[in-house]
Each structure stands twice: as structure tokens, then as C-alpha cells.
Amino acid sequence: MFKNRSIILGIGIGIIIGALLLQVMSVRASAPGQAKLAMEEMDPQKLKDETSKYYQVFDKSAKMYTQAELDAVVQQKLKDEAERIAAAKPKDQPKTTAPEGSPKIILYVQPNLDATAVSDLLMKSGIITDRKAFVTELEKQGGNTKLQIGFHSFEGVMDMSKIVTNLITAQ
Template structure:
């Protein structure tokens, strides 16, 4: 028995700690802040309200898209609109086409909780900027590290670094 004394002490300590944790969980479950109702006792509206405190709650009929599905859908719509514009535009003379400048329009969606590094990666992939460090420096200079606005940002034509940063920290 003396040879296994440390094992016996460990088992005893574990049982005591387990009992204390179980008691603390029991007290927490019956605390006045909790509704005290089981999930099957709540009506659907009350259950939705309780779950909305900690999670995003959507109705069953709401269609949720993955990022890949959303990108494919956007690319499909862009192609359809480009085809409509090409079909609606009358055929111009070749000389006049060289005079017409096309304005490149880029839309970037900044998701919640994206940091400056992730946003700079989006901008590089879209071709708006070529130097991440210059973007980070300009963002720091304008104090925009914590001011990046969530949502869609539209960039039209060639833009310098100051205009790109200003577009990202102000909501249009």
C-alpha cells in the first residue's frame, strides 16, 4: 500500500476536484441570470433570441453562400453584363475606338475583422496596388489601421496610394 501512495493521493485529489467542479456547474446552471428552461421547453422565438446573443441566427429558408459560390456568381453576373453592353453598343469605326478610354472599375469587399495585411493582400490580387509596404506606410500615416470600413469599396480608374487608403477608411 505504501508503494502506491502517490497514485492513491492523485486519485483522491482528482475525485475531490471533480466533485467541486460538478458542484460549481450545478450552481451556475441554477443561477438567477439563467432562464432555467430547457431547450425543449422554450418556444422558437425565445430560443432564437437566446441563441442570437452568442451566434448569428438565420431562418431555415435563408440561402447561405460560401466565398467560392459568391465569387462564381459575381463573375457570372459580370460576364452577363459585359455581354449585354457589347451587344447593345453599336459597332463603331476602328478609328473612333482608339479614342475611347475605358475606365476600369474594381469593387473590393472588406469583411469584418480583416486586418491591414489581409486588405493589402486583396488590393495586390486585384491589381490596385503593387507594394504592400507602401500601402501599410500610407495607412499608418493616415491613421487608418483601426479605421478600415467594412463593406464594398469601389475604385474607378488608376488611383494613387492616398486615394486608395482614403477610400478604404471612409464609407462612400
Template sequence: MFKNRALVTGIGVGIIVGAILLQVMLIRPSSPSKSGISLEEMDPQKLKEEASKYYLVLEKNVKMYTQAELDAAVQKKVKDEADKLASTKPQETPKSTDPAAVTSSKIVIYVQPNLDATAVAELLVKSGVITDRKAFVTELDKRGGNTKIQVGYHVFEGFMDMQTVVTNLITSQ
């Protein structure tokens, strides 16, 4: 009937072998899970614990915020707190810039290792020791103290002129 008898025999044998393999796969039981418990046997708590090893598991009623929503909520809260603080705080009298009028106060600053002159100047301005960054950096350059700033705690008491501040930072205590 067919001239190519080997081809037809090969196709027939392939179909038979394929059917046998399919039956073997259907008969074989499914492999057990790594933890030894199937998903049908797990209670919700164990299932959540197993899933939390690989995924972020959250409850249904937990609200997830985007970064924009979170930023807006934080800004609103900051504004509310600032308004509340401003309404409860009595009006202050403007401070005098006269050095003699400044009361004696003690300010302690810690200079970290590897801080350059601009970072130290910023630290001093934020703490209220000096008011002019440029004048401080200029005085420090004049005294050659850019590399001589001592690491550690420095104490500043009352009003100090720029030379005293630079001397305090250059000398070890």
C-alpha cells in the first residue's frame, strides 16, 4: 500500500510510546512540597508564613500609599503642627545683634573626621556660633587651618570673635 513502510512504522511506534508516557505521568502521584505540607492541608496562618518567605504578604484592609500620597500627607501634618505651634507660641521680641547683649551660653560642637572647612563652617552657622561662613573660611585660610582642624568636641561660650573660634578649632583640647 505505502511505499515508505519504515516511515509509517516509526510514526505508529511514536504514537504508542507517547500514549504510554502520558499514562505513566497521570498515574504517578504529584511530588510533595518542600515543607512536607500541601496547600490544601495548611491553615491560613501557616500559608501566610510560608508565603512571607518569598513575598510581601499584607492583609486585605491595609491601605498602601504611593510616594506622592505619603509626601502630601507628611506636608499636611507638618503644616498643621507649624500652625498649631505658631498659634500657641507668644510673639517674641526681635533679638539684638549686639554682641554685648548676647547672654553667656555654652555651645558644644563635635567635629567629625574628614570634615572640610565648608562643612565645619556650615556646622558652626547652624549651631549659632558664627553668622558668616565666608569670613570663617577666609580666617581659616589666612591661618592655614584647613588641614589643622582638630577632630573632637569644641566648646564655645558666649560671643566669640572669628579669630577665637578658629583658634578653638585648630588647637587640641
């Protein structure tokens, strides 16, 4: 009768199996779930303990800070502490200050940073004052691809050639 009888037979069997699977799924979805009952029976503290295994659980009344708010609170606390220390320090004692040496600055160069990103880091940390001079010195010494990843120490006032040499040599 049909030339492609096996295709028609396969489609028919597939439809029958699909209908059976659909019936099994619909019967299972209407059955009362054990997890649903277990959650309804738990008191709030037990529920909080169970969920804290997998998630961070906070009370509604707990104040959540954004990073900017946290930074502002920390700065205020530091200022208050500095004022408290200044008030507690006796006034008749001579002030002891750090020696007038240049500070030691340690800079971390991350992987995949190009010369402009490194110059931005150096500019923000106060090691250099002119980005273009740094980039031209780096190109002159051929260090665009030779920047070493890791920590680099800068102490005192350094000229551009020493800064570039420090960045392209391994520590």
C-alpha cells in the first residue's frame, strides 16, 4: 500500500510514546510534593538554617551597604579615630615625625597590561608626572612587550630610564 511504511510506523510509535510520557509527567506534577510539605512544616529558624547551607541568608532588618556607603563609613571612622588620637596625645611632647626620605612605592603590574595602562598606574601612584615621556622612553628602550608581571619597587625620585629599567627587568 505505502512505499514508506517504516517511516509512517516510526512516526506513529513516536506519537504514542510522547503521549504516554506526557501523561506520566502530568500525573506526577499533580501529586503532592514531599519537598513542598517539608517547607510548609518548618518553622522560620529551621528554614533559615536549612537555606543557609546553600545561600547567604540575611534578616530583613539587617542594613545592607553598597561599596560607596561602606567606603564613606570607613573614612568617617578613620577620621574620628585620628581626631581621638590627636586629642589624647600630650601637647608638651615634641612631635616625632618620620624621616624626610622619599616613600617607597610598590606597584603590581598585572598580566596583559599595555604601556598606557601601566603609565596610568604610575601616574596615579605619583611615580611619574608625564605619561607621554614615559611611553616614549619605554618605546626607546623597546619595553612595550617586555613589561614584567609582578611587584615593582620604586623609592625616591627616579628618572624615566630607571623607572623603565625597573619595569622591564625581573625582580
